[in-house]
Amino acid sequence: MDDTDILNKIRASLIQRFGLEPSQLAEDVHLRDLGADSMHMLEIMLDLETELGVSLGDLALPPNPTLGEVAAIISRNLATPA
Amino acid sequence: MSMKREVVITGMGVVSPIGCGVAELVSQVSAGRSGIRLCEPQWLQKKFPGGVVPRTFTSEFTKLELPFLDRCPQMAVVAARQAIADAGLGDFSGYAQRAGLYYGTVIGGAETAEFGYEQMLIEHKNARPFAMMAMMHNAGAAQISIRHQILGPVLTYSTACASSGSAIGEAMRAVRDGYLDVAVAGGAEAPLTPATFNGFDATRALAIPDKLDVARSCRPFAQDRAGLVVGEGAAFIVIESAEHAQRRGAPCYAALSGYGIASDGYHIGSPKAEGEAMALRLALTDAGLAPADIGYYNAHATATRGGDAIEAKAIHLAFGEAAQSLPVSSTKSLHGHLLGAASALELMITVVAMTESFLPATAHLDAIDPECGLNHVANYPVFDRQIEHAMSFSSGFGGTNVALVISKHREMPLKRPSNPVLSS
Numbered sequence: 191m192d193d194t195d196i197l198n199k200i201r202a203s204l205i206q207r208f209g210l211e212p213s214q215l216a217e218d219v220h221l222r223d224l225g226a227d228s229m230h231m232l233e234i235m236l237d238l239e240t241e242l243g244v245s246l247g248d249l250a251l252p253p254n255p256t257l258g259e260v261a262a263i264i265s266r267n268l269a270t271p272a
Numbered sequence: 273m274s275m276k277r278e279v280v281i282t283g284m285g286v287v288s289p290i291g292c293g294v295a296e297l298v299s300q301v302s303a304g305r306s307g308i309r310l311c312e313p314q315w316l317q318k319k320f321p322g323g324v325v326p327r328t329f330t331s332e333f334t335k336l337e338l339p340f341l342d343r344c345p346q347m348a349v350v351a352a353r354q355a356i357a358d359a360g361l362g363d364f365s366g367y368a369q370r371a372g373l374y375y376g377t378v379i380g381g382a383e384t385a386e387f388g389y390e391q392m393l394i395e396h397k398n399a400r401p402f403a404m405m406a407m408m409h410n411a412g413a414a415q416i417s418i419r420h421q422i423l424g425p426v427l428t429y430s431t432a433c434a435s436s437g438s439a440i441g442e443a444m445r446a447v448r449d450g451y452l453d454v455a456v457a458g459g460a461e462a463p464l465t466p467a468t469f470n471g472f473d474a475t476r477a478l479a480i481p482d483k484l485d486v487a488r489s490c491r492p493f494a495q496d497r498a499g500l501v502v503g504e505g506a507a508f509i510v511i512e513s514a515e516h517a518q519r520r521g522a523p524c525y526a527a528l529s530g531y532g533i534a535s536d537g538y539h540i541g542s543p544k545a546e547g548e549a550m551a552l553r554l555a556l557t558d559a560g561l562a563p564a565d566i567g568y569y570n571a572h573a574t575a576t577r578g579g580d581a582i583e584a585k586a587i588h589l590a591f592g593e594a595a596q597s598l599p600v601s602s603t604k605s606l607h608g609h610l611l612g613a614a615s616a617l618e619l620m621i622t623v624v625a626m627t628e629s630f631l632p633a634t635a636h637l638d639a640i641d642p643e644c645g646l647n648h649v650a651n652y653p654v655f656d657r658q659i660e661h662a663m664s665f666s667s668g669f670g671g672t673n674v675a676l677v678i679s680k681h682r683e684m685p686l687k688r689p690s691n692p693v694l695s696s
Contacts, residue, residue: 209335225336232401233339 191242191268197261199241203234217258231260244268279447280524280681282517283359283510284620284689285351285458289323289503289607293354294689298624301632302653306487306606308501313466318473321481321489322464323503323608339402341415342381343504348412348460349419351506356420356456358690359510360522364454365421372425372452373417374443376435376459377612379468381407386467412460412506424452430612432668433572435459436507437615441531441674443511453516458508458616472502475541477576490609491636492573492602493580493644500574503608507616509623514684523687525623529661530559530677538671543579548586548665548673555663555675556590563594566677567659568631570622572667573602573644574609581643583667599657601649605635615666619676622664626680627688630655 201215204224214224221227228251235246246267251260286293289307290300300307311322329346330338341349352373356362364371384407391397405411410428417426425446429439436459443457472478479499482489490501511528532554536547556563569587573580580602588595603621610617625632630653637650665675680686 207335225334229340229401229405230336236398236401 193261193265196265197257199238200234200257200261203237207233207237215257218256220254220256222254235264238264277448277450278514279444279511279528280514280517280684281509281511281526281528281623281678282522282524282687283355283361284508284525284623285354285356285358286505286507286617286620287325287347287351288505288507288610288617289325292325292327294358294620294624295691297620298628298689301603301606301621301624302628302630304606304633304635304653306635308487308489308608310481310486311464311469313464313469315466316470319481320469321479321486321501323501323505323610324464325505339400340405342384342406342411342462344377344381344460344462345406345412345415347462347504347506348375349415351458351460352416352456352508355458355508355510361454361510363421365423367424367453369424370453371422372427372443372446372455373413373422374427374429374439374455374457375410375413376429376431376437376439376615377409377412377461378430378432378435379461379463379611380409381411382463382465382468386465416456422456431672432670433609433611433614434666434668434672434674435612435615437666437674437676438533438672440509440616440619440676441533444528444531447511447513454510454512456508456510458506459613460506461610461612462504463502463611464504468502478502479575488636490575490605492571492575492605492634493640493646493648494637495639495641497575497577497580497641500576501604501608503610505607505610505613505617507613507620509616509620518684523685524681525687526626526678527681528676529679530555530561532556532558532675534673536671536673541669543582543667544671545582545585545589547671548583548667549589551673551675552586552590552663552665555677559661559677559679561661561677563591565661566598566663568622568625568662569598569600570618570632570662570664571600571602572665574604581641583665584644584646587646596647598647599631599649599654600646601632601634603632605637615664615674615676618666619664619678622662623678624689626659626662626678627686629658631657
């Protein structure tokens with residue numbers, strides 16, 4: 191699973207849980223521009239953990255990341271053995 | 273900083289079992305229409321009467337906001353928004369630390385808390401990231417402060433069923449003593465959840481559904497009273513110094529003229545007449561009034577066997593001979609006991625009684641309990657009754673007693689609920 195797959199899962203979760211529109215969810219859009227914050231992203235990560243059957247552990251997100259940055263961090267975390 | 277200023281009520285907002293919006297509240301109270309319905313909480317093999325707000329508020333918020341908002345803060349935000357708009361205000365940032373928010377709640381985000389237990393114990397899932405922020409007691413206060421940029425004191429009072437009364441009283445003092453120009457004060461509660469019903473049921477204080485008509489289940493002061501009926505909702509008022517209101521050309525519903533607070537120091541679950549009477553006396557003194565000046569008294573009376581008789585005794589202790597002619601009613605017969613929102617809702621009913629010149633009734637009061645002997649406004653409201661001063665009283669588990677006095681303002685332009693429909 192690469193960054194794009196993860197980005198798409200994040201997008202699907204944002205649409206389903208928080209009613210965001212697909213057109214809003216560009217790779218370089220920042221969370222704050224979506225009206226979202228780190229709490230919303232935590233919820234998305236819980237969805238991913240359930241869906242992929244993994245534990246993402248301690249993910250340090252930078253302040254107000256882009257969706258692409260979140261996807262890359264998750265992807266790196268998945269690649270690292272726990 | 274200390275200077276005594278007159279405090280006036282310039283905005284009101286409400287979501288309650290008997291109306292969303294003040295105009296609807298007037299119409300329901302003056303018609304004596306009950307908002308008590310049958311509740312069938314999940315998990316429990318039992319039905320209860322409840323003061324139900326028959327709508328959801330999720331459409332008022334975005335899906336990004338909703339996870340942070342239990343039903344309790346949802347109703348708080350909606351009612352406060354109404355009150356603030358009614359006062360002709362919106363964003364308080366220009367007031368910096370001279371605007372405050374005073375909030376009362378007893379249980380806070382009950383639905384979220386219970387859902388969390390369900391997830392943990394039954395579904396064996398982790399909590400959602402938003403749970404703490406949705407269930408914490410001050411969530412309603414914080415959500416209002418964030419939305420309206422109230423940047424001074426944002427305080428949450430939890431004094432059981434006197435919570436919003438103490439919030440309003442303390443807000444009044446802060447404005448009167450010159451610390452604030454304006455305050456939003458009130459309370460919210462969303463307690464119609466399985467564990468809350470179960471907990472109250474265990475105290476043996478809850479009414480059972482009336483066999484003929486569930487809407488008649490709450491009967492304060494009646495010989496056949498059968499216990500309290502829990503209700504949900506939120507009620508907020510905007511108060512400000514009279515000088516501040518006049519400067520911005522805002523009319524007022526009434527002056528908030530007296531606040532009395534006293535504690536029983538007696539028992540965690542039983543009230544004491546002497547403590548209640550002390551709050552009533554202090555409120556009269558604070559307003560500079562004699563007992564005979566009060567033209568209407570909205571009682572705390574929840575329809576429990578012990579509590580109503582103790583309040584009747586307290587009224588006699590505090591009002592003396594004037595108790596013979598003091599019109600008394602408990603509108604909980606219509607809306608149930610809104611816990612953290614009770615005092616604020618009942619104060620609001622007292623305000624509209626004054627602006628619309630009628631005495632609200634205790635519904636379903638066919639046979640008055642002799643132990644609750646008072647000048648009851650029984651069954652039907654009394655219309656065309658001018659009220660110059662009125663009092664609303666609340667008493668909480670643990671012994672905190674709060675009395676609030678309002679007075680008709682003689683100099684400022686008077687405000688009335690928009691498009692009130694007075695049923696007679």
